[in-house]
Amino acid sequence: TWKVGGPxxxxxxxxxxxxxxRDAAMVIANSPxxxxxxxxxxxxxxxxxxxxxxNGSNARRRDSSTRFPGSAPIHARHFGSLYAKRxxxxxxxxxxxxxxxxxxxxxxxxxxxxxxxxxGALPAGGRELLERFEPLPFHDAVQxxxxxxxxxxxxxxLLSRQVPTKLFDYLCTGNPVLLLASEESSAWTIARRxxxxxxxxxxxxxxxxRILADLEDRRSAGELMQVSTVDDTRRLTKESIGLEFTSSVxxxxxxxxxx
Numbered sequence: 001t002w003k004v005g006g007p008x009x010x011x012x013x014x015x016x017x018x019x020x021x022r023d024a025a026m027v028i029a030n031s032p033x034x035x036x037x038x039x040x041x042x043x044x045x046x047x048x049x050x051x052x053x054x055n056g057s058n059a060r061r062r063d064s065s066t067r068f069p070g071s072a073p074i075h076a077r078h079f080g081s082l083y084a085k086r087x088x089x090x091x092x093x094x095x096x097x098x099x100x101x102x103x104x105x106x107x108x109x110x111x112x113x114x115x116x117x118x119x120g121a122l123p124a125g126g127r128e129l130l131e132r133f134e135p136l137p138f139h140d141a142v143q144x145x146x147x148x149x150x151x152x153x154x155x156x157x158l159l160s161r162q163v164p165t166k167l168f169d170y171l172c173t174g175n176p177v178l179l180l181a182s183e184e185s186s187a188w189t190i191a192r193r194x195x196x197x198x199x200x201x202x203x204x205x206x207x208x209x210r211i212l213a214d215l216e217d218r219r220s221a222g223e224l225m226q227v228s229t230v231d232d233t234r235r236l237t238k239e240s241i242g243l244e245f246t247s248s249v250x251x252x253x254x255x256x257x258x259x
Contacts, residue, residue, distance in 0.1 A: 026252050030054055055168050065174070082109070151178070
């Protein structure tokens with residue numbers, strides 16, 4: 001979906017992809033959405049040669065559920081760079097709307113300072129709502145992800161087939177996750193399995209406002225939780241995906257003729 005190199009570039013890329021998939025003994029995708037895309041693009045590819053193995057994370061899991069504190073602001077945290085048309089402006093506009101209603105939200109960006117192109121047209125005060133922090137080492141970033149808050153992932157249409165590894169880090173924390181992406185995105189095919197994940201289109205300020213309001217109501221009622229993730233993310237460990245990959249390789253070897 002990149003469309004960055006012109007018609008000749010795209011034609012060559014399609015030719016190389018076709019050759020690789022045609023010759024592969026096993027084709028592995030890291031989300032059901034990508035698997036479906038490959039299946040529709042290559043109808044001759046049999047299901048026995050197609051496997052979905054989602055990425056995992058070694059981020060620490062919680063052993064028990066914890067309620068969100070009722071007094072502090074709710075923090076919406078985005079980790080990573082903003083590029084390829086990822087815009088944080090709609091989130092800022094939604095948080096500003098809730099603050100004007102007397103609620104308390106902060107929006108934090110851990111990574112490079114977003115330029116104007118990634119903020120979009122903001123009402124007065126929207127830019128000031130953003131708190132930016134320098135990029136952190138992985139261990140320190142995961143520590144901040146574990147603190148009570150709403151973890152935000154932004155997935156523009158240009159990257160709808162991508163599933164950033166940080167989604168799996170987010171899922172391990174037990175915090176609610178806001179995915180700003182289309183409903184057809186590959187990331188949403190994974191995130192929607194978890195009740196703590198919410199989705200809105202990247203430019204849908206009204207949709208984001210509704211999600212923030214729902215989280216506020218849940219916190220007020222004592223229902224907003226950092227849930228236990230030891231069980232519900234058991235398949236998202238590095239060990240589990242290693243075992244799945246090994247199993248796939250063994251199936252290929254078993255059906256291959258002996259040398």
